Amino acid sequence: MTLPVLSPSEIELRLERILPGVQKPGRYTGGELNQVVKDWQAIETHLALIFPDLYDIGMSNLGLAILYESLNQRPDALAERAYLPWTDMEAAMRQAGIPLYSLETHHSLADFDILGFTLPYETLYTNALNTLDLAGIPLFAEQRSNAHPLVIAGGHTTFNPEPMHAFMDAFVIGEGEEVIHEIVDAYQAWKRSQAERPALLRRLAQIPGVYVPSLYQPHYLESGQIARIQPLADAAPLPVRKRIVAKLPPPPTHFIVPYIDTVHNRVPVEITRGCTRGCRFCHAGMISRPVRERSVEQIVHAIEDSLEHTGFEEVGLLSLSSSDYTHILELVQAVSARFAGKHLGISLPSLRIDTFSVDLMDALRGARHGGFTLAPEAATERMRQIINKPVSTQALLETAAEVYRRGYTTLKLYFMIGHPSETLEDVQAIVDLCKAVLAEGRKVIGRRARLNAGVSTFIPKPHTPFQWVPCDTVEQITAKQTLLKHSLRDRDIKLSWTTPAETMLEAWLSRGDRRLSQVIYRAWQKGARFDAWQELFRYSAWLEAFAEAGLEPDFYTHRPRPLDEIFPWEHISSGVRKKYLLEEYRRSLAGETRPDCRESCFACGILPAFADLRRENPGEAWKCPEVKSPAPRSNDFSRYTVTGETQLDAQGSSK
Amino acid sequence: MSAEQMRLRITFSKTAAMRYTGHLDLHRAWERAFRRSRLPLAYSQGFHPQPRLNLAAALPLGFTSDCELLDAWLETVQPVEQVLQALTLALPPGMVVRSLEQVDLRLPALQTQTQSAEYEVTLLDPLPGLAQRLEALLAQSTLPRHRRDRDYDLRPLIEEIVLLAEDGPGPHLRMRLSVREGATGRPEEVVDVLGASPTSARVRRTRIVLR
Numbered sequence A: 001m002t003l004p005v006l007s008p009s010e011i012e013l014r015l016e017r018i019l020p021g022v023q024k025p026g027r028y029t030g031g032e033l034n035q036v037v038k039d040w041q042a043i044e045t046h047l048a049l050i051f052p053d054l055y056d057i058g059m060s061n062l063g064l065a066i067l068y069e070s071l072n073q074r075p076d077a078l079a080e081r082a083y084l085p086w087t088d089m090e091a092a093m094r095q096a097g098i099p100l101y102s103l104e105t106h107h108s109l110a111d112f113d114i115l116g117f118t119l120p121y122e123t124l125y126t127n128a129l130n131t132l133d134l135a136g137i138p139l140f141a142e143q144r145s146n147a148h149p150l151v152i153a154g155g156h157t158t159f160n161p162e163p164m165h166a167f168m169d170a171f172v173i174g175e176g177e178e179v180i181h182e183i184v185d186a187y188q189a190w191k192r193s194q195a196e197r198p199a200l201l202r203r204l205a206q207i208p209g210v211y212v213p214s215l216y217q218p219h220y221l222e223s224g225q226i227a228r229i230q231p232l233a234d235a236a237p238l239p240v241r242k243r244i245v246a247k248l249p250p251p252p253t254h255f256i257v258p259y260i261d262t263v264h265n266r267v268p269v270e271i272t273r274g275c276t277r278g279c280r281f282c283h284a285g286m287i288s289r290p291v292r293e294r295s296v297e298q299i300v301h302a303i304e305d306s307l308e309h310t311g312f313e314e315v316g317l318l319s320l321s322s323s324d325y326t327h328i329l330e331l332v333q334a335v336s337a338r339f340a341g342k343h344l345g346i347s348l349p350s351l352r353i354d355t356f357s358v359d360l361m362d363a364l365r366g367a368r369h370g371g372f373t374l375a376p377e378a379a380t381e382r383m384r385q386i387i388n389k390p391v392s393t394q395a396l397l398e399t400a401a402e403v404y405r406r407g408y409t410t411l412k413l414y415f416m417i418g419h420p421s422e423t424l425e426d427v428q429a430i431v432d433l434c435k436a437v438l439a440e441g442r443k444v445i446g447r448r449a450r451l452n453a454g455v456s457t458f459i460p461k462p463h464t465p466f467q468w469v470p471c472d473t474v475e476q477i478t479a480k481q482t483l484l485k486h487s488l489r490d491r492d493i494k495l496s497w498t499t500p501a502e503t504m505l506e507a508w509l510s511r512g513d514r515r516l517s518q519v520i521y522r523a524w525q526k527g528a529r530f531d532a533w534q535e536l537f538r539y540s541a542w543l544e545a546f547a548e549a550g551l552e553p554d555f556y557t558h559r560p561r562p563l564d565e566i567f568p569w570e571h572i573s574s575g576v577r578k579k580y581l582l583e584e585y586r587r588s589l590a591g592e593t594r595p596d597c598r599e600s601c602f603a604c605g606i607l608p609a610f611a612d613l614r615r616e617n618p619g620e621a622w623k624c625p626e627v628k629s630p631a632p633r634s635n636d637f638s639r640y641t642v643t644g645e646t647q648l649d650a651q652g653s654s655k
Numbered sequence B: 001m002s003a004e005q006m007r008l009r010i011t012f013s014k015t016a017a018m019r020y021t022g023h024l025d026l027h028r029a030w031e032r033a034f035r036r037s038r039l040p041l042a043y044s045q046g047f048h049p050q051p052r053l054n055l056a057a058a059l060p061l062g063f064t065s066d067c068e069l070l071d072a073w074l075e076t077v078q079p080v081e082q083v084l085q086a087l088t089l090a091l092p093p094g095m096v097v098r099s100l101e102q103v104d105l106r107l108p109a110l111q112t113q114t115q116s117a118e119y120e121v122t123l124l125d126p127l128p129g130l131a132q133r134l135e136a137l138l139a140q141s142t143l144p145r146h147r148r149d150r151d152y153d154l155r156p157l158i159e160e161i162v163l164l165a166e167d168g169p170g171p172h173l174r175m176r177l178s179v180r181e182g183a184t185g186r187p188e189e190v191v192d193v194l195g196a197s198p199t200s201a202r203v204r205r206t207r208i209v210l211r
């Protein structure tokens, strides 16, 4: 759609008319405490940070909050926020000719230099297209010129960027804290050079961790599988390796305080990043290595500072596995001592299944509202060995009993169905385990005991040991869910699940290749958006889009991949070697587990990939072993690949 | 056992982006402002302690106000000057304290004391014959209305409506409507009866009258 260019004051005048008529207008005004408003004219580079879903959801995204605070500290750049309007507001905006605008200064997104999307999950893809459309910006990267903003995306989904390749000028793979500044620098240098857009893209491609899809060309076999991925320019590295920060920087503390209620309306503090448990289904665990920790002192200080600036009444201590934080007990004691009597709620998600976790939660008095959550992920020990989450049923039952004994009436358990080699017996085991857990609760607190069972469906994600595994079919999933729904009938058990259609969509989009861009585009044209919202999700639009694009959805989801298959994401590296993932997959088939690699390094590939960083940051900051070998002669980070790996493998495995 | 030592009555304005903050969220905005101010806000006892804050009368979403009323309880007595200073620094954009006084701990709850409120209404689109329309409205003895599945009579809730200007940039009307428990007159309902679109009216609350 083409839009007239509207100034912020024209946008505000029109908004004045439509806001009173839409649901929750507070989503669309900006102006909150701690937002940063800079002098637009005086600043060289303007970035819009976009979470392409509702304000209510996007405001809790920690990644964008980190970038917002950090970019706005630069004197030569400003960062503002934008979210996607709900359907009523979208209709009103389109009717009134209002382009999508930033919340801080109400500039049209088309006025910005750089649009940075975060795409933490795949069901935001059609929303990203809709964002561009609402801003009057061409959706396809190749149709954009110097007159348009640079459009980039980061977030976990970019580890397989291919389905969105047609719409983004560049992707950030991995952690954005440092690379975003390098992108701004490169943009400014390019702007001053007055060169054409391709020159900008080539500059960006040379920044480690930045992937410019137009500089690569996949070639396909007749079967539709990938033959090879060819870089089209010298500037295009192969593979593109993710970026990480060597040390977690001090956490952000000037969070914007929303005027309306949002999800996770609280201070988030990341206590650790990365996870070494090695659950084989876990995308986040595989792509966020190595484990880096913050000190207790830094965390407590960040909480104090944030509370002073925001007044929030709740803090979330975030990590992929809280119990594994080296100083967790010390942290919990420090936090409860420091904030006792302050009416502060503290949440500590992702706890291990053991009674120590219950002690931790107990120490955080005031955090007791809400339930207690444990994630066994599978119900039989056989299955938990396959997925490498070796918890004994005994330990789970003991922990559950302890949870109920300490005064929680509701226990939440998370499971997944569809794990490799799962049978209906394994699903029946979920039913039996839930009942056994509830029975523990009843022993302790009688009829007050409640159980919530959340059962999602496994999707074999890229860059995990299960990337070779096919997804369950809709029929298989339905059969398993029917079993659960029939057998888990108990007044005190609440079962929730994801629909097979949602699972299929997420699976196609996470495993797809470049041809999926056409599918996403057509689905969006057919009205697909807010795919993560059940009330708006339109499965039929997606099936039609596949048919029109001449693609078979099952090709992406139900086909076991040969071990030598070249994946669409083959040219993107998480630092964990494919050989290691394959080894893990094989161990899984043999029912062998792999202990946490903090105890001994299994040479997953992270250390050689980031040897320089580790060498420069010895000691406690990382949980991987230290690198003692001398630095190789060439210090060129982007070219430091094969030789380094061989060297360090030997060192890693000899430990 | 009650920890409250000081009761404050605060008159504040609510403008700009804050006008789209609903009653519950406004409550929370105040709690957070107190927490930032480090004043010893009192909390209720029990398993889910709640801040001891009490707003007089909910302001409909989108209205601005110069005169919202809040009672807040502190755990210790503080100099009023210091409270004012601390809150002024801590309030979010769109909220300003207009006045603040210490009141008797035993006063009845604010909501039970409100009687009526005054509003100034600016119509964004000119409404021809506004004076006649108003005259006709006031001449009615009943104004049956239907709102949120409920039938009610708007007329007895109207205490006074004054025409300020027939056209021009506004404000155009001043009205005083009842704000008693279970008997609240809404300005946008009056605007609707006059024949203007409620979403094209800007409403500002200018006064809350207590008993």
Ligand code: SF4
Pocket (backbone or CB within 6 Å): A276, A289, A290, A291, A597, A598, A600, A601, A602, A603, A604, A605, A606, A607, A623, A624, A625, A652
């Ligand atoms: S390099 Fe070793 S210690 Fe580090 S994440 Fe990989 S396996 Fe674990």
